[in-house]
Amino acid sequence: MSERIGIQIHLPEWLTAFERELPGNLVGAKSRMAVAISLSEQNVHHQTGGPFGALVVNEKTGEVVAMAVNRVEPQRCSSAHAEVLALTLAQQRLGTWNLADPSLPALQLVTSCEPCAMCAGAIPWSGVRSVLCGATKADAESAGFDEGDRPLEWVDQLRRRGIMVTTELLRDEAKLVLQQYAKRGQTIYQPSL
Amino acid sequence: MSERIGIQIHLPEWLTAFERELPGNLVGAKSRMAVAISLSEQNVHHQTGGPFGALVVNEKTGEVVAMAVNRVEPQRCSSAHAEVLALTLAQQRLGTWNLADPSLPALQLVTSCEPCAMCAGAIPWSGVRSVLCGATKADAESAGFDEGDRPLEWVDQLRRRGIMVTTELLRDEAKLVLQQYAKRGQTIYQPSL
Secondary structure (H helix, E strand, O other): OOOOOEEEEEOOOHHHHHHHHOOOEOOOHHHHHHHHHHHHHHHHHOOOOOOOEEEEEEOOOOEEEEEEEOOOOOOOOOOOOHHHHHHHHHHHHHOOOOOOOOOOOOEEEEEEEOOOHHHHHHHHHHOOOEEEEEEOHHHHHHOOOOOOOOOOOHHHHHHHOOOEEEOOOOHHHHHHHHHHHHHOOOOOOOOOO | OOOOOEEEEEOOOHHHHHHHHOOOEOOOHHHHHHHHHHHHHHHHHOOOOOOOEEEEEEOOOOEEEEEEEOOOOOOOOOOOOHHHHHHHHHHHHHOOOOOOOOOOOOEEEEEEEOOOHHHHHHHHHHOOOEEEEEEOHHHHHHOOOOOOOOOOOHHHHHHHOOOEEEOOOOHHHHHHHHHHHHHOOOOOOOOOO
């Protein structure tokens, strides 16, 4: 039998305990965002990737389906952004590429920073019904990150697809993690051609 | 020791033999595109995913670094588009998230169909220097696929980042695979909310 070609992305070891210690349900938008920010913070603290965290929750109950952090550098994968990994983990755990499957409850993506152009493009394919964002594109850029050529009207574009977006939730707290990361002089991983 | 959370995406088994049987170097843009189209065709033939194929090659010599096909349905992952998987495989094989690393030759992404909004957003993060595309957004849409809210000026946006894009290479051949897939009534995997 021939060897199978494949891709593996690992989340950091500390995430397993982090997930286990969470309360069962995250009630309210702010408590969900606090977890996303805490993920971004822990990822900086443990030096296991960039200052970004995301989770997928049951929109109504706040039950956590999956959570992830940025893994670009340690996993050598430029698309291993927190949002893409959280969506992928949720899909693999629920056994479907389509989180809008009628058998599932409405699901929500919660991210410590507004999605970049790639992640904004990934959201409609995932099947999530709503998105909560913390830090803004301007915050990410002022910390040295490039958000890509995301359409200016991205919130309206997602809304037209039936996906509600809330921005600037606990923005100051989310922004602080980006600033701390930048101050420490850690890698801003954008290829410069 | 706690269990590690992770993601696995497998490419189809036939891809190993396909890769082994390729000529060492793909000289010229059309021979590279012919391989991308052949990947899309084989993926439909084997029923191992959507009608899309992509590869990463050495821009100058045409040496193949990695190749992939769409794996959304079989791997239950809405972001498992051919382009993202080919870029990720190339990065894992070369041991870097940054294909523009000065130690590497210039690398090129070749895709059987123009990138969707997500994949167009992923290209600048990958470090490839140029992109060759076969079928157009209109071709994908006429076969029932949604390309997302990709900015109209995406080619210029990539060019401003130093990434040269060539479109409509062997367009008719690439389009034919999309049409054949649609005719067979195979899944068009876009979540409808």
